[in-house]
Amino acid sequence: MEALININKLNLFYGTFHALKNVSLTIPEKAITAFIGPSGCGKSTLLRTLNRMNDMIPGTRIEGGIAIGGTEIYSNEVDVETLRKKVGMVFQQPNPFPKSIYDNVAYGPRLHGVTSKKALDEIVETSLKSAALWDEVKDHLKRSAFGISGGQQQRLCIARALAVNPDILLMDEATSALDPISTLKIEELAQELKDKYTIVMVTHNMHQAARVSNQTVFFLNGEVIEYSDTEKLFSNPTDQRTEDYISGRFG
Amino acid sequence: MNIFHDANRKQIAGRRRTDWLLHILFVTATSIGVIALCALLIDILLDGVTRLQPDLFTNFPSRKADGSGMKSALVGTIYMLLIMAPVSFIFGVGAAIYLEEYAGKNRFTRIIQLNISTLAGVPSIVYGILGLALFVRLLALDKSLIAGALTMTLLVLPIIIVSAQEAIRSVPKSRRDASFALGATKWQTVSRSVMPSAIPGILTGVILAMSRAIGETAPLVMIGALTYVAYLPEGLKDSFTVVPIQVYNWLSKPQVEFQELAASGIIVLLALLLLMNFSAILLRNKYQKNV
Amino acid sequence: MQSEALQSNDNAKNAPVKVDAYKFKNERVSIMNKVMPILLFLCASVSIMTTIGIVVTLLTETYQFFKTIPILDFLFGTKWSPLIPPKSFGVLPLLSGTLMITVIACLVAVPIGLASAIYLSEYAPKKVRKVIKPILEVLAGIPTIVYGYFALSFITPIIQSIFPSAGIFNALSAGIVVGIMIIPMVSSLSEDAMSSVPRSLRDGAYALGATRFEVALKIVVPAALSGIVASAVLAFSRAIGETMIVTLAAGSTPNMTANPLDSIQTMTAYIVQVSLGDTPHGTVEYGSIFAVGMTLFVITFLLNILAQYVARRFREEY
Numbered sequence: 001m002e003a004l005i006n007i008n009k010l011n012l013f014y015g016t017f018h019a020l021k022n023v024s025l026t027i028p029e030k031a032i033t034a035f036i037g038p039s040g041c042g043k044s045t046l047l048r049t050l051n052r053m054n055d056m057i058p059g060t061r062i063e064g065g066i067a068i069g070g071t072e073i074y075s076n077e078v079d080v081e082t083l084r085k086k087v088g089m090v091f092q093q094p095n096p097f098p099k100s101i102y103d104n105v106a107y108g109p110r111l112h113g114v115t116s117k118k119a120l121d122e123i124v125e126t127s128l129k130s131a132a133l134w135d136e137v138k139d140h141l142k143r144s145a146f147g148i149s150g151g152q153q154q155r156l157c158i159a160r161a162l163a164v165n166p167d168i169l170l171m172d173e174a175t176s177a178l179d180p181i182s183t184l185k186i187e188e189l190a191q192e193l194k195d196k197y198t199i200v201m202v203t204h205n206m207h208q209a210a211r212v213s214n215q216t217v218f219f220l221n222g223e224v225i226e227y228s229d230t231e232k233l234f235s236n237p238t239d240q241r242t243e244d245y246i247s248g249r250f251g
Numbered sequence: 252m253n254i255f256h257d258a259n260r261k262q263i264a265g266r267r268r269t270d271w272l273l274h275i276l277f278v279t280a281t282s283i284g285v286i287a288l289c290a291l292l293i294d295i296l297l298d299g300v301t302r303l304q305p306d307l308f309t310n311f312p313s314r315k316a317d318g319s320g321m322k323s324a325l326v327g328t329i330y331m332l333l334i335m336a337p338v339s340f341i342f343g344v345g346a347a348i349y350l351e352e353y354a355g356k357n358r359f360t361r362i363i364q365l366n367i368s369t370l371a372g373v374p375s376i377v378y379g380i381l382g383l384a385l386f387v388r389l390l391a392l393d394k395s396l397i398a399g400a401l402t403m404t405l406l407v408l409p410i411i412i413v414s415a416q417e418a419i420r421s422v423p424k425s426r427r428d429a430s431f432a433l434g435a436t437k438w439q440t441v442s443r444s445v446m447p448s449a450i451p452g453i454l455t456g457v458i459l460a461m462s463r464a465i466g467e468t469a470p471l472v473m474i475g476a477l478t479y480v481a482y483l484p485e486g487l488k489d490s491f492t493v494v495p496i497q498v499y500n501w502l503s504k505p506q507v508e509f510q511e512l513a514a515s516g517i518i519v520l521l522a523l524l525l526l527m528n529f530s531a532i533l534l535r536n537k538y539q540k541n542v
Numbered sequence: 543m544q545s546e547a548l549q550s551n552d553n554a555k556n557a558p559v560k561v562d563a564y565k566f567k568n569e570r571v572s573i574m575n576k577v578m579p580i581l582l583f584l585c586a587s588v589s590i591m592t593t594i595g596i597v598v599t600l601l602t603e604t605y606q607f608f609k610t611i612p613i614l615d616f617l618f619g620t621k622w623s624p625l626i627p628p629k630s631f632g633v634l635p636l637l638s639g640t641l642m643i644t645v646i647a648c649l650v651a652v653p654i655g656l657a658s659a660i661y662l663s664e665y666a667p668k669k670v671r672k673v674i675k676p677i678l679e680v681l682a683g684i685p686t687i688v689y690g691y692f693a694l695s696f697i698t699p700i701i702q703s704i705f706p707s708a709g710i711f712n713a714l715s716a717g718i719v720v721g722i723m724i725i726p727m728v729s730s731l732s733e734d735a736m737s738s739v740p741r742s743l744r745d746g747a748y749a750l751g752a753t754r755f756e757v758a759l760k761i762v763v764p765a766a767l768s769g770i771v772a773s774a775v776l777a778f779s780r781a782i783g784e785t786m787i788v789t790l791a792a793g794s795t796p797n798m799t800a801n802p803l804d805s806i807q808t809m810t811a812y813i814v815q816v817s818l819g820d821t822p823h824g825t826v827e828y829g830s831i832f833a834v835g836m837t838l839f840v841i842t843f844l845l846n847i848l849a850q851y852v853a854r855r856f857r858e859e860y
Contacts, residue, residue: 051749058667071255081264081751082255089749095742098765107760108750113262157746164750253701269753280657281674284729288681291692298695337675345585353579354586365850367589372776372846373839374783377596379817384599388823405592412589413657438578467687469810470783473817495687495786502691502790510695512601517688524683 004029004168004198005050007204010064012045014057016078019045021222022064027215032190032199034209034230037219046219047170050200051087052080068168085112088161089170093177094153096145096160101128101137102144104156123163123209131159132189151182158189162197169193171201175208187212206246210234218242295521299514301450306438307515311481312497316508321516323480324497327396328465328523330484331493334400335464340457342404343411347453350412351419354440371409380475394475394499402470407460414456418449451538462527464519470496485509494520514519600836607829615835622796622805622807624816624827631830634705635796639713639806643788645725646717646802647781655728659770662729663736664758680728690790693719698791707801711793714802719791720784721797724777731776736762737770772853779845781837785810808849809834 002161005027012020020042025141027033035043045054051074066073072081085108096104105124106114114120120248124141128134133155137148145156154174161169171190175183190199203209209216210230217227218239226242237243244250310320346367354360380403392398422445430444471493479500480492492500495515501513582845593852608616612632619632698715702708708715739762747757763770793805794815807815813831821827 053745053749053846069255078255079260079752081263081266082260084749084751086255086761090750091742091745093742095740095746095749097746097761098799107747111266111752113259160746160750167621266744266753266756270753273755273759274661275663277657277661280654281661281666283654284658284722284725285582285674285682287725288677288684290696291684291688294692294696342585342588345582346589348840349582349586353582363586363590366593368850369843369846370589370592372842373596373809374785374842376783377600377815377835377839377842380813381592381596381599381834383817384603384832385595400660408589408592436575437792438574440718441578462683466683468685468687469814470815475817477818489855495685498687498691499786499790502687502694506715513691514695517691520685521688522686527685 002029003027003198004069006015006065006067007046008065008067009083010046010049010066012042012049012054012063013059015059016132019222020130021225022048023222025217025224025227027198029198030184030194030196031214032194033113033215034210034213034214035200035202035217036206037220037225037246038083038245039132039204041219041220042222043217044172045222047202050168050170051084051089053084053089055080069223070217071137081112082115085164087168087170088164088166089172090154090157090161090174094150094157096153096156099145100142101148101156102141102143103109105163108160112164127163128191129157130162131155131178131229132185133159149182151178151185154178154182155189158186158193166197168198169199171199172203176204178211206234210240218245252360273492292521295514295517297513299516299518302511307512307519312479312500313481315512316506316512317538319509319512321494321497321519322496324485324492324516325519327476327480328493330396330491331400332461332465334397334406334487336457336461339404339407339411340402343408343457343460343528344415344453346408346412347415348441348446349444351416352437352445361531367409367412371413375406375467376469376473378402379470381405382470382474393488395488396484396489396491398474399471399476399491399493402474403464403467406467406470407464409454410460410463411457414459415449417450417452418456420446421452422448451534453466455535458527458531460535462524462531465493466495468499471496472499489536494523555824561598589618596839598783600832600839602730603829603832604623604836607833610826610829611833618800622812624830625819626811630831631833633809633834635798636807636812636834637837638798639792640782640808640810641694641794642713642802642806643717643720644712644778647721647779647784648774650721651724651781654687655725655773655777656732656770658729659732659736660758660763663733664754664762666710678726678729681722682730686723686784686786687790689719689723690787690791693787693791701803709793709802709805711791711795711805712771712803713792713806716788716790716792717802720781720787723784723787724780727780728773729779731773732766732770735766735773738769739765740837743859766816768852768855772849775845775849775852779842782845783810783842785814789814809838813838 002028002180007023007025007027010020010023011018023046028227036045037043048054049062049066050068054062068087097107099107102124103214106120106129109120113137114123125134128137133152136152145153148156176189178186187208190201192233193199201213213230216230216233218225218233220241226237226239233242234246237246307317307320308325309322310318311322312324313319350360350364354363377463379402382398382405385393386392386398386401426444426448430440435444476490476496478490480490484491498513498516498520501509501516599777616631616633618634619630620634621630621632622635623630662674666674693715697718698710698712701712701715743761743765745755752760787809789811792808792811794811795805796807796812797804799806812834812843815833816827
């Protein structure tokens with residue numbers, strides 16, 4: 001597996017708060033990488049630097065570098081809009097727009113200049129199929145996105161992210177607001193999607209990381225404590241703090 | 252392998268240009284409000300500053316602009332405030348306590364609540380019509396200070412009730428529970444536990460409502476607050492005038508001198524408003540620190 | 543109450559220990575507990591009585607008025623000449639004058655107010671917002687008589703220098719100033735509606751690569767549309783009821799014209815005009831105040847109900 005994302009000595013400050021400390025990390029292509037750690041450890045912050053969502057928080061300052069496919073994403077040659085097109089994101093709470101199911105999925109392609117009805121129809125269909133939602137909603141695409149269940153809404157948000165044809169999919173605790181059955185469906189979906197996409201997920205749930213990810217990164221207080229193959233990290237951690245965390249002694 | 256290679260930088264540059272243009276447009280629109288305010292204040296200051304002399308405060312209005320003052324109007328405004336403030340405080344806060352602490356969640360409560368928000372949207376001149384028919388004619392109070400003050404009380408009541416309700420609602424439930432747990436009755440809890448916490452917020456609302464009232468002109472024109480009063484009201488049933496009506500009177504005269512007098516009257520009115528709003532802000536800040 | 547309670551404890555100590563020595567009733571306290579709710583209820587009922595007072599007053603006097611002037615002549619008459627014979631009481635000229643002021647005001651206030659709201663809610667840094675919002679609030683707190691002066695002494699001369707045909711009293715000047723007056727209303731209510739659109743919706747759009755204006759115009763404004771429409775309706779209603787600005791700056795000539803540079807008269811300005819003169823109680827002119835007031839009240843009442851309905855009915859669930 002080739003490394004797609006290279007994070008090099010990354011430091012991030014919110015005002016005076018040092019949120020990420022000297023993080024260096026490589027994330028492999030077409031695999032699932034999980035970020036774990038207790039609340040406030042910086043795992044979500046790191047995730048949100050990958051599509052520069054932190055840019056919008058005033059007072060944020062970044063040192064060090066993040067390269068995706070060899071291109072420095074904080075450099076001038078990258079437009080943040082293109083970056084976010086290439087690096088899709090799914091959030092903790094399902095956040096469909098107050099529009100129809102169809103318009104939700106078509107929102108991104110329309111932004112980026114797709115106008116023909118035929119092309120949009122096609123994108124909507126393939127995206128919903130990739131998100132394993134097509135069969136459930138194909139007969140009422142024009143209905144409000146608020147009319148479907150929470151689990152379906154989250155898959156709709158995945159379809160919405162896939163519709164702009166990203167290479168990377170960030171999932172920020174994407175199942176924490178869902179019931180166990182919906183969670184299972186999303187986990188299965190992630191397994192299917194990793195053949196085509198590079199997935200980075202933040203999860204509160206260690207068992208989820210163990211179940212679905214190929215690589216796991218353990219964070220504590222803004223630092224990366226350990227990262228390795230998921231199997232190795234959970235069966236044979238090298239750092240005592242990792243062992244304490246995965247055995248449930250804190251967090 | 253640059254994965255951003257296929258991106259259409261031209262399309263994005265266009266979208267960013269639109270964003271930039273709209274940003275400018277939004278800033279411009281916002282500054283129109285600010286500019287209008289500045290223009291208004293400067294216009295009035297320039298016109299009115301020359302007539303802002305002691306005469307303005309010590310003299311009664313007269314036919315000649317020179318030496319004309321608004322003593323009776325200032326005193327009338329203050330008297331009206333002195334009557335309005337306690338009456339509207341009692342009724343407004345009483346209604347707010349009833350709605351927040353006592354009223355059941357039934358149809359009747361909803362009707363009162365809806366009625367209050369509707370009253371807040373009734374044009375002030377309609378209150379003037381009510382005052383004319385009810386206080387001036389029906390209760391035969393004539394064109395008196397008390398008729399004006401009662402009319403304005405009805406006008407500001409909805410404002411006071413709504414703000415007092417907000418202040419009472421913001422008192423945490425735990426404070427009520429603590430009082431009940433010590434064996435206090437409902438009224439004791441309300442009067443000794445809820446009200447002390449809510450009173451700064453309530454007073455802020457009352458002051459703001461009063462500042463709304465002293466600028467109101469139309470309802471008082473309706474009930475016939477006189478435009479030419481060369482004496483001070485001595486009783487509740489005496490006729491009176493107030494600052495905005497004096498200003499209106501001066502404004503309706505064609506001579507430039509009277510227009511200047513009007514402007515200086517407006518300066519006094521605005522200064523009074525500024526003072527009241529400033530004290531409301533002070534009160535609010537103090538209150539926010541203490542909670 | 544405290545001293546009484548202590549006393550009853552003392553009694554309990556001195557007397558031989560009996561279960562009924564403890565008093566669980568305190569007469570004075572329970573009287574307050576019974577009387578206060580009634581008094582407070584009376585306070586609350588003042589608001590209902592105000593409404594009843596307004597409606598009854600307007601209805602009885604308007605009824606008297608319609609005994610002399612047929613209601614259809616009032617509603618559909620195109621000539622309003624209450625003081626100069628031949629007297630005529632057709633309300634349409636006053637309605638058209640009011641409508642012209644209101645339309646001009648809304649043309650000023652809705653675009654500017656909405657654009658300010660978008661700027662404050664989506665673009666402005668916190669510090670800028672902290673400065674601008676209080677300034678707009680000041681604008682909302684300025685007495686209407688002051689705006690009237692501003693219209694006469696500042697806006698009208700500007701209009702006259704652009705359009706020499708404009709008179710001292712014209713609808714345009716008054717309309718623009720009424721518009722300035724209601725900008726803060728549109729902007730603050732619209733901004734409230736936009737701020738209540740959850741952050742997560744904006745994040746969702748940004749994460750797809752949207753720029754700020756795309757988030758503002760395609761996500762936030764549509765999601766807040768009901769609140770924005772309600773704010774515009776309320777502003778419209780406020781403009782209809784505005785009195786002093788139009789009395790001072792728009793003139794007193796009931797006039798069915800489409801030319802904003804003409805002098806016109808609104809319903810509110812007419813009411814002021816009549817009440818300034820010494821019109822005796824019981825005359826037709828006196829009654830006409832109430833008929834016009836009734837028209838004004840009904841229109842603003844319906845608009846306010848409409849605004850509340852719009853705000854509630856179309857509230858989005860996020």
